[in-house]
Amino acid sequence: MRVFIAGVDGYLGWTLGMYLTARGHEVAGADAYLRRDWVAEMGSQSALPIRRMTERLEAFRDRFETNLDFRRGDLMDYNFVLNLFRSFQPEAIVHLAEMPSAPYSMIDVHHCVFTQTNNLVTTLNMLHAMRDVCPYAHMVKLGTMGEYGTPNIDIPEGFFEIDYRGRKDYLPFPRQAGSWYHQTKVHDSHNIMMACKFWGLRSTDIMQGVVFGTRIDEMGDDERLFTRLDFDQCFGTVINRYCCMAVIGHPLSPFGKGHQRRGFLPLRDSMQCLTLAIENPPERGEYRVFNQFEEVYDITELAQKVKNVGESLGLEVEVRNTENPRIEMEEHYYNPDHQHLLDLGYTPTHDIEAEMKIMIRDLIKYRGRIEARRYALVPDIRWDGSIRKVQFFNMSKQ
Numbered sequence: 021m022r023v024f025i026a027g028v029d030g031y032l033g034w035t036l037g038m039y040l041t042a043r044g045h046e047v048a049g050a051d052a053y054l055r056r057d058w059v060a061e062m063g064s065q066s067a068l069p070i071r072r073m074t075e076r077l078e079a080f081r082d083r084f085e086t087n088l089d090f091r092r093g094d095l096m097d098y099n100f101v102l103n104l105f106r107s108f109q110p111e112a113i114v115h116l117a118e119m120p121s122a123p124y125s126m127i128d129v130h131h132c133v134f135t136q137t138n139n140l141v142t143t144l145n146m147l148h149a150m151r152d153v154c155p156y157a158h159m160v161k162l163g164t165m166g167e168y169g170t171p172n173i174d175i176p177e178g179f180f181e182i183d184y185r186g187r188k189d190y191l192p193f194p195r196q197a198g199s200w201y202h203q204t205k206v207h208d209s210h211n212i213m214m215a216c217k218f219w220g221l222r223s224t225d226i227m228q229g230v231v232f233g234t235r236i237d238e239m240g241d242d243e244r245l246f247t248r249l250d251f252d253q254c255f256g257t258v259i260n261r262y263c264c265m266a267v268i269g270h271p272l273s274p275f276g277k278g279h280q281r282r283g284f285l286p287l288r289d290s291m292q293c294l295t296l297a298i299e300n301p302p303e304r305g306e307y308r309v310f311n312q313f314e315e316v317y318d319i320t321e322l323a324q325k326v327k328n329v330g331e332s333l334g335l336e337v338e339v340r341n342t343e344n345p346r347i348e349m350e351e352h353y354y355n356p357d358h359q360h361l362l363d364l365g366y367t368p369t370h371d372i373e374a375e376m377k378i379m380i381r382d383l384i385k386y387r388g389r390i391e392a393r394r395y396a397l398v399p400d401i402r403w404d405g406s407i408r409k410v411q412f413f414n415m416s417k418q
Contacts, residue, residue: 024110025049026095027117035247038238039291041084048089048108064252064396067264067389071244079244095142105153112298115161117142122199123401124254132200139204147215158301159223161212163205165283169196170349175356178309198348216307224297229283229313232259233375234382236288252396262323264390266330266337267383270397276344278320281354283313286375296364311358314368329376347403
């Protein structure tokens, strides 16, 4: 299958390119290297060293004996997208090219407007190019479980059934975005659903949980094939941040009461799930939703797991809650469904502690890179627009 990956230089994109190629798919991708710029803007860097794309592509050819067809460019440029699709004629399009950070979108008006513009325009450009060039292709769009918020009811996979005067119908599950970034994902879902309805496109909207992990088996031991691992307050996801904190002796810092519940899955399982979605497309005109995660955890529970794993590897690890810079419920009901991917054959690979142990062992080798940017760990972007010194407090016994 010819698979185009938008955002192929990123955490998920680079990893997916290897995973699909190892399974016989023909892969092309595009990127403008914006993730590298955004992380640098936060005063941070990837915990794992990331090579220039020329070196990455050379290692890719060495490892897989085939090329990854890479194009550098901005997906906000419609002609760039159109010409990409014309030349490659993708059968599947994986859209990973959006600005993915809630805190980044909340910094100020400029970051908010950029997030909204970048994310919505890239999606609309790809939808129109699909319509005009490859209408039979399948878009796999990376959404987020954050679109749903934390409603006090169970969360089905994207739709809920209603009975209107004896006629059953399905409506999109109500969205409750928690940031300007999450709001772009809500708008994307609506736009993609409309494109499927009007133009007969097909799409899978992946409501993904929080991904963590440093590697997949296909990388081998070649440092040139590493994917990035961010730990700053904007682009580091919670388990990745906790593991980086543990490695340098920084207190693990659940926000507020620390009982926010979310769905999580390892990087290797994200690859498995995305590939299952790609290889099992919906019918033309169908818009479907998959909730993609392995298990739901409390973030303080996760901090304790990282502490236990870190201590088993000889690290001294402390859990110390910090004032919550976000506006969110810190204790809530959370019960989402994720049956569709299980039905397609998703099988979790490792338990969470085993994956954490792999991560921490990888990160210990690059402790100096994290230590050099440890100030980037401190969250000072606040949802209410203010900037205040972060206060830590010990809630480890609560």
